[in-house]
Amino acid sequence: MTPADRLAALRGELARAGVDGFLVPRGDEYLGEYVPPSGERLAWLTGFTGSAGMAVVLAGRAALFTDGRYTTQAAQQTDPALWEQRHITEQPAADWLAEHAAGRRIGYDPWLHAEAALAQLERPGVTFVPLAANPIDAIWADRPAPPQAPAVAHPLRYAGLAAAEKRAAAAAALRAAGQDAAVLADAHSLAWLLNIRGGDLAHTPLALGFALLRADASAEVYMDPGKVPAETRAHLGNDVVVRPRSALAGALAGLAGKAVQLDAEATPAWFAATLRAAGATVVPGEDPCRLPRACKNAVEQAGARSAHRRDAVALARFLAWFAAAAPAGGETELSAAERLLAYRRELPLFQAESFPAISGAGENGAIVHYRVTPESDRAIRAGECYLIDSGGQFLDGTTDVTRTLWTGPGAAPLALRQRYTRVLQGHLGLASLRFPQGVAGPHVDAIARRALWQAGLDFDHGTGHGVGSFLSVHEGPASISRAAKPVPLAAGMILSDEPGYYLPGQYGIRIENLLLVREAAAQPDQVKPFLEFETLTLAPYARALIEVVLLSPAERAWVDEYHARVLAEVAPGCDTATAAWLAAACAPLREAPTGTA
Incomplete structure (x- = not known):
């Protein structure tokens, strides 16, 4: 069936069910971000494969709603003649329904929607009707069987x-x-x-x-x-x-x-x-x-540290390899992602990637959640940005790290270095933050954006998400985002710190470490308990992209101290060649030659 045939068949099922429309969420009955192939109803119907979104189908029109991470991807993967593209926060589905479905009966699968999510869609004049069976399942002839892996x-x-x-x-x-x-x-x-x-x-x-x-x-x-x-x-x-x-x-x-x-x-x-x-x-x-x-116990915290130290060895091997391979040419987005996965597979306790690696060169790096396929795979060329966002599932912890690299061999353009450095400043501002108990993610999101805002720049995704302990790489209830619920950050939580900047059609920049919330040492005049972050991720930043003059003395000192820690903790686990590369990549900024990484 073509996409048009699928949409037409669904409309036929809706007519037989006596409803005027249907809600198609991304999730399955477990309402998680990730679903097995048998739950990929949205992808089957629309062609959009992102991890968040919803479609609304009416008799005469249909719309796909995605957030800022997926607007470019959704436009590429769906037929504009069939699907209107909408930004899920700026153009909410509820408003679209109020405009186009007033007086209509809209069906939904009660297994695929939480009550709270349905309440957010309610508008006067729109009637929601639970259906006993999902109409997509009636037309999805080759739907995969549910998974049967053992617990x-x-x-x-x-x-x-x-x-x-x-x-x-x-x-x-x-x-x-x-x-x-x-x-x-x-x-x-x-x-x-x-x-x-x-x-x-x-x-x-x-x-x-x-x-x-x-x-x-x-x-x-x-x-x-x-x-x-x-x-x-x-x-x-x-x-x-x-x-x-x-x-x-x-x-x-x-x-x-x-x-x-x-x-x-x-x-x-x-x-x-x-x-x-x-x-x-x-x-x-x-x-x-x-x-x-979300509040990891002492054993889970120790496991997270151990998992990140092991993961750092694979990252160092990859970064050292990339520094030599990228200028020479011959590598692609897929080959680079496979190289990093191969290094991770050699690590003790490694089980799987924590998500499919986001391996984007040049313009593909500007697609926030780009997923390379054999069809989209392109060469990594000299003189461009390359973004690699990846992670591992280990029995003792879950990792997630992003680095943006310059392929070389020449110097990166000044404008690119400036933007990378502003992203880095936001990343450092959050990582070095001390804050009182009771502060939540929405309260600190702006800190990671300040340097970008000063230059009139921003990024259209949250700054940080929770991370599980050998569980989901995206875990609630806390997150760092303007749109997040104000859940206070608490000791033991692990969150990402990943500001970015994306120039569509040219490049993407994102820098991500995982942070562990812990109690902060008391200050002499402290009036209430404070918390701080411990950085778990251990990987050097891209020296070739740092415009050092933009960094304050405190920021430079933080980077130098972090790099010294990376070298001390990671180099002992590396081979001689990787350790030598790491020593150069982790040298103090004032001593680093341009184009080290």
């Missing part, structure tokens, strides 16, 4: 806290609130609470399923029992039972008269509707695992 135990030496202790703490909170049970619809919560991992997604080690946590600390897991081998059942213990997903409706019906906590932002609307129909009281509340999962 496996995550050892205590990496988790740091036994699953029974986690369940006891969460159950105690339920009892204190007078609640009988909590719905856990986020597969990350199952992974953390039960100390299990899986292979249902390519880059995030999840065993997809749902759970009910009871106030007595027992739990029921709803996934295909065939995915849970005997050794995993033994790990779960007698207080955790595994049931097929088909038993879920009956289990919710059995909660009649009970108070059930449910996160309206992270749970499919089907759950609340089913519970209310059964006579249960739905109590709004955040997923009880979300904040404890």
Whole structure:
């Protein structure tokens, strides 16, 4: 079927269902950022493969809504004759519906939308109708089967806290609130609470399923029992039972008269509707695992440091190789990404990439979440920018790092060096920040933009996201963004620090390290507790792109101190040639020859 045929077939199904339109989100029933092939309904219908977005289909028109990371990609991947392109924050879907769907009945799959997300779409005159079956599934003839990877135990030496202790703490909170049970619809919560991992997604080690946590600390897991081998059942213990997903409706019906906590932002609307129909009281509340999962315990923090030190060896090998290979030519975006992955595969405890590497040369670097394919792969040429954003999943931690490089052999243009340095200044400003407890991500986002704003520049994405512990590379509830909820930053959280600048058609700049929130040493006149960031990522910045005269003495000192730390911690694990390259790349700025990296 062509894209036009698919859209026409969907409209036929909507007419048969008696609705005037349909909402097509990116997510599947687990509402996560990453979905298995069987959940890629938006990509199948539109051709857009980004990790965030939504389509709205009406009888006579259709629109695709994406954020600033994906506007260029969406325009390239979809047919403008079929799909109107809209910026999801500047041109919200709710406003589009109010303008074009007033008086219409708009269908939706209650498994694919959280109640809170549906509430944001509500406008007078637009009626939303839950459908018993997803109409896309009726026309997607070759839809892949759901994943069937086994759930496996995550050892205590990496988790740091036994699953029974986690369940006891969460159950105690339920009892204190007078609640009988909590719905856990986020597969990350199952992974953390039960100390299990899986292979249902390519880059995030999840065993997809749902759970009910009871106030007595027992739990029921709803996934295909065939995915849970005997050794995993033994790990779960007698207080955790595994049931097929088909038993879920009956289990919710059995909660009649009970108070059930449910996160309206992270749970499919089907759950609340089913519970209310059964006579249960739905109590709004955040997923009880979300904040404890984000605040890594001491073992997880130590694991993150170890994972980053190992990852740094692969990064150093890659950067040293690139410094020699790029000026010579012959490499492409795919070959460079594969080279870095090959180095990572040699590292202890490495399991997979934490996301498909963003390997963009020249104009492709300006596509914020560019994903190179054999069709888009292009040569990395001399005298241009190259952006590589990548990460690894290790049993003891998750990494995510971006470096923007100059291919050489000559000097980078002054304007490019100035813009790179302004991005670097924002990156340093956030990394070196001390802030009082209670400060949230939206409060500090501007710090990473200040140097860019002074030059009339900006970037259209958040500054930082949370990162899991051998879990998702994008983790809530905290993030650093103007649009983020004001969740206070807390000790143990790991967040990215990744300001950027993108010049469409020419190049992209992004610099990313991961930061661990920790308690800050008290100052003599301090009136309240303060926090600070510990930088986890260990990789030198691009010397050839730093316009040193723009840096303040304090900024230069920070870079020199960071580079000295990189050299001290990473060089011992490197081969002789890489260690020699690293020593040059980490020399004090005032001594560095132009074009080192």
